Amino acid sequence: MSKTxxxxxxxxxxxxxxxxxxLTATLFAVGNLSMAWQQWLLGRAIHDVELGKAVVAHSDGTLDYSVALGWLAIxxxxxxxxxxxxxxxxLMALIIGQDLLFILRERIFSQVQHLDLAYHREHGVGGMVTRTTRDADKLRDALVNFWRQVFETALLIIATVGMLCWYSPLLGLVPLVITLAGMAILVSQTDHLVTLDRAVGQAYDEVNQNLTEGVSGVRVIKAFSLEPSRIADFSNQVNAFAFHSRQALAYACSHIPLPQIIIALSHVWVLAYGAHLxxxxxxNLGEFIASVLLANTLVLRVEGIGRVMQVFADARASAARIWELLDAKPGIISGTEKLPQGELGVHLRDVGLHPAAQDNxxxxxxxxxxxxxxIVALVGTTGSGKSTLxxxxxxxxxxxxxxxxIGSDALGWKNIKQLDTTDLRRRVHVVPQESFLFSDTLAANMRLAKPDASDVEILEALxxxxxxxxxxxxEYGLDTRIGDRGITLSGGQRQRICLARALLSNASILGLDDATSALDATTERRIIDNLRELKQSQGRGLSLLIVSSKLSTVLLADKVALLAQGQIVAVGTHQQLAQHNSIYRELMGVADGH
Known part of the structure; x- marks a missing residue:
């Protein structure tokens, strides 16, 4: 039922x-039940007027307004x-609506952080942003309207129909049947509205994705003078979004009047049958007027549900999209074991990876x-699977x-699927080629790896x-803000900052996914020499797996692993592979034996 x-x-x-x-439910109940009570009292007051009790004329010509004033005061x-x-x-409905919006967004963000990379690659940034913004906002609107339209209307139907039945059973039961029939038609129309809004949501995803890429990729766009084509693509996607939105609104506007007309017939019934009674x-006249007022209130409130039916249909589609995300199960389940303290190595045995959507x-x-x-260098042609490995x-x-x-002969070896992922990722760190830095100070970016790191530790990592x-x-040293994605730094500077951040985490195994591609050979050699000396200077050895296509990097490694078509086809020193492996020689551009 929860998925339906x-x-x-x-x-x-x-x-x-x-x-x-x-508290909010109680306030709504009091407000709506008191409305029916107010109209019932108004009928009693009018009946007193009809009977001449409200204003009494005395024999001396004076008028007694005490009853009328009493009714007026009440x-x-x-x-x-x-x-x-x-x-x-x-006010309470708005407050808890905002609180629920906060809860939803917090859960979405938390889920996004916990889902594995495979899910993110499949769904993209645009869909995540849409669920956190547009879909969550639509849910908030629906939840607020739930109080004002659904909950209030349900209470009002109970109160008004009950009061009308008090006067005469048929006076209340017929409007109830008419109202329920009209509402059933309204509800039956929401399925198609939900389908239309799903199309709107998908179009909005594409708009969001294009906007995100347009902002983050502005350098590439300007470098190739792509502004006109990108603007045209974005306009087309916005127009597609507007088209689907108009379709949804047109359907709502053309189909909602019919059930509203049916619901309005209950007002006609009360007038006609009330006159008959x-x-x-x-x-009596007071009860008749009270019945008409009750019917009028009922019709207007139920028609209000029809006017917000588009909101509920949108929210239903948005809720489905949000729960699809929140119900997604992370493909990677953490183990419970911890890695032992000390130097660590890695053993891979017949490892394979087969994406579900691909044959190869x-x-x-x-x-x-x-x-x-x-220190091991991992080399191979583009697309051979180096980054994946x-x-x-x-x-x-x-x-x-x-x-x-992961482990060592002295400490023992542990299957990574049995390890606690938080502990594993603290000890095994991968620095990607894309050097991502947050829009914050240099110190704050560094302390992402170790929140309690001192300035001395940060300086040593740098x-x-x-x-x-x-x-x-x-200008301000560690307190300098480095801009969105480190935009104020060059590519080589960003790579070194990201490498320093990884070193600050005190990882035992470090993977560099072409993370030194923007560095010159001299700087790269200095970094590798610093890492080799860690055992002497700090008493800890660091295992390195370096993905690179630069010969200068490969020459710094203890051995080289050659990856071709998803397989490690050769392992050895540079001299061994250069002498015996033609694929390696062609890849690295070296002559036989060099």
């Missing part, structure tokens, strides 16, 4: 705030009280040994077959990454 009616699951979120929910007091209650109930003497395997039968403290080590992706173990000159050029 995703909007009901959102209503269940009210249990996060039980006292406010109970009705004014009830109206004032209802106004206060309605204000408080509306007056003629038979079974209903990305990796197959990959076996490799990285000893503790060893590197992502397996901290379990950013999971292998479909084979085993990966020294190891040969980034002291970057720090010297910054």
């Amino acid at each position: 009616y995703p909007l009901l699951r959102c209503l269940a979120l009210y249990r996060e705030m039980p006292w406010r929910f109970a 009705l004014v007091a009830i109206a004032f009280g209802r106004g206060v209650v309605q204000y408080l109930s509306g 007056i003629g038979k003497g079974e209903l 395997a990305i990796l197959q039968h990959c076996s490799l040994d990285i000893n503790p403290g060893e 590197l992502s397996l080590l901290p379990r950013l992706l999971d292998a479909d077959e084979g085993t990966i173990t 020294r190891l990454a040969s980034a002291e000159d970057v720090l010297r050029r910054l």
Whole structure:
């Protein structure tokens, strides 16, 4: 049922705030029940006027207004009280609506952080942003309208129909049947509205994705003078979004009037049947007027549901999209074991990875040994699976077959699927080629790896990454804000800062996914020499797996692993591979034996 009616699951979120929910529900109940009571009292007052009791003429010609003034005071007091209650109930509804919006967005963001990279690659940034913004906002609107339209209307139907039945059973039951029939038609139309709004949501995803790429890729766009074509593409997507939105609105506008007309017939019934009852003497004038007022209130309130039916249809589609995300199960489940303290190595045995949407395997039968403290270069043509293999080590992706173990002969070896992922990723760190820095200070970006790191530790990490000159050029040193994605820094500076951040985490195994591609050979050699000296200077050895296509980088490694068509086809030193492997010689551009 929860998957069929995703909007009901959102209503269940009210249990996060039980006292406010109970208070708001009570205020709405008091406000709507008092409306029926107010109209019933108005009928009694009119009946007193009809009988000549409201204003009494005495024999001396004076008029006694005490009864009329009493009724006036009672009705004014009830109206004032209802106004206060309605204000408080509306305010509470808005407050808990905002609280629910916060809860939803927090859960979405948390889920996005926990889902694995495979899910993100499949769904893209635009869909995530849309669910967090547009879809969550639509749910908030629906939840607020739930109080004002659905809950209030249900209470009002109970109160008004009950009061009308008090006067005469048929006077109340017929409007109830008519109202329920009209509402059933309204509800039956929402399925198509939901389908239309799903198309609107998908179009909005594409708009969001294009906008995100247009902002983050502005350098590429300007470099190739792509502004006109990008603007044209964006305009086309906005027009598609507007087209689907107009379709949804047109359907709502053309189909909602029919049930509203049916619901309005209950007003006609009360007028006609009420007049009949007056003629038979079974209903007085005050009760008739009260019945008409009750019917009028009922019709207007139910018609209000029709006017917001588009909101509920939109919210139902948005709720389905949000719960699709929240119900997604992470493909990578954390183990519970911890890695032992000390130098660590890696063993890969017949590792394979087969994406569900592709026939060809990305990796197959990959076996490799990285000893503790060893530097291994991983080389291969573009698309051979180097980055994918590197992502397996901290379990950013999971292998479909084979085993990966981490440890040493002295400390023992552990299967990474049995390890706690937080501990694993603290000890096994991968620095991607894309150097991502947040729009914050240099110190804040560094402390992402180690929140309690001192300035001395940060400076040492920058020294190891040969980034002291970057720090010297910054106006405010560690407190300098480095802009969105590190835009104020060059590519090489960003790479060294990201490498320093990884070193600050005290990782035992470090993967560099072409993370030194923007560095010159001298700087690169200085960094590798610094890392080799870690054992002597700090007493800890660091195992390195470096993905690179630069010969200068490969020459710094202890051994080289050659990856071709998803398989590790050769492992050895540079001299061995250059002498015996033609694929390696062609890839690195070296002569036989060099």
